[in-house]
Amino acid sequence: MICVSHSGSVPPVAADLRASAVVNVSGSNSLNLGSSGVYIDGVIFNSGTGGATSPAQINVGNGSNQTFALKNCSLRIATTSSAGRINIGSLDSCYSNLENTTMSFANAGQGIQIVGRVIWTNTPSALLGTMPTTLFFKGGNADAQTLEARGIDLSAAGSGKTIVGAGTGPTASYSFTDCKLNASVTLAATPSSQGAAEIDYVRSGSSGVNYNHGRYRYSGTLSEETTIVRTGGASDGTTPLAWKIITTANAFWTLPFETPPIAIWNDVSGSPVTATIQGIWGGGAVPNDDDIWVEAEYLGDASSPQASFVNDSKANILATGAGQSAGAGTWGGSTTKFALAVTFTPQQKGWVLLRVKAAKASSTFYIDPKVTLT
Structure with missing residues (x-):
């Protein structure tokens, strides 16, 4: 018509x-x-x-x-x-x-x-x-x-x-x-x-x-942040950027807020690599690994494209959370720096996808979505 x-x-x-x-x-x-x-x-x-x-x-x-x-x-x-x-x-x-x-x-x-x-x-x-x-x-x-x-x-x-x-x-x-x-x-x-x-x-x-x-x-919201950013961190080429995560009262370890994937190319096969993401929050001490963590999705099988996964959270629901590592770098605000890091051994070169998961209810985190792969 x-x-x-x-x-x-x-x-x-x-x-x-x-x-x-x-x-x-x-x-x-x-x-x-x-x-x-x-x-x-x-x-x-x-x-x-x-x-x-x-x-x-x-x-x-x-x-x-x-x-x-x-x-x-x-x-x-x-x-x-x-x-x-x-x-x-x-x-x-x-x-x-x-x-x-x-x-x-x-x-x-x-x-x-x-x-x-x-x-x-x-x-x-x-x-x-x-x-x-x-x-x-x-x-x-x-x-x-x-x-x-x-x-x-x-x-x-x-x-x-x-x-x-x-x-x-x-x-x-x-x-x-x-x-x-x-x-x-x-x-x-x-x-x-x-x-x-x-x-x-x-x-x-x-x-x-x-x-x-x-x-x-x-379980929460994510928005861009241009003030509380990490020096030398993520940028669109002109403006330094960070991710601001605000969890609701509905966030739990079993149902965390999950960010979009951050992709980084991995050129290593058969040897361990470590992916690190920096963050900051106002909690006074580093958050625990059941408050916020990172999960990596990588090619862990040399004979198929089936993904392998690794994270730096606590091992299971009955385990006790432990503090994440101290962070590095200079930020434009907030107080306590922390680092999220996972080590894994890829069996193929290819993209690694990292997703930050936040489970501490009613909390605010700032994440630098620039991954360091070493």
């Missing part, structure tokens, strides 16, 4: 494409797009027009195994009811690809719910109308919920607004890459349970910098 100029060529050519067709559904009636293998270009969909005050929704992919691609479109809730929703996907077998497709709302209680896999890309001024208090609702649907947002301008949602809500139900995964955000917006609420939601932001923010990143989990 494409929108073209009626006075253009017959059949239409690329120059005839427009983005001005409008489909209106009035009153409390919802607008349902249900089929598979559908491509729509240049259509504005309005639900709840005519001054409706009762719930009306837009449902994209209203059934199982439905695939939709929308380009240069707009999904608009016109009803003033707070129960108005834009629902993208209905079952985990749904797939929706939205390009340069905006969303519009008429009440702060409205928002977006996703089910299945949704890819949303290349959309300037993506949010129109009244900004929802929470943009993405996590519903109770038992099916998979995955959003991959790339190159989306969400900056219209500012102070008092939250991009991803806490929600309930099964795990939902949200990733925002190269997106424009408002400096005052809350990126995500703390997920309501360990399995509720996982939210990652990569190179997304409000200013002209390219190092913004964050991670939101039930």
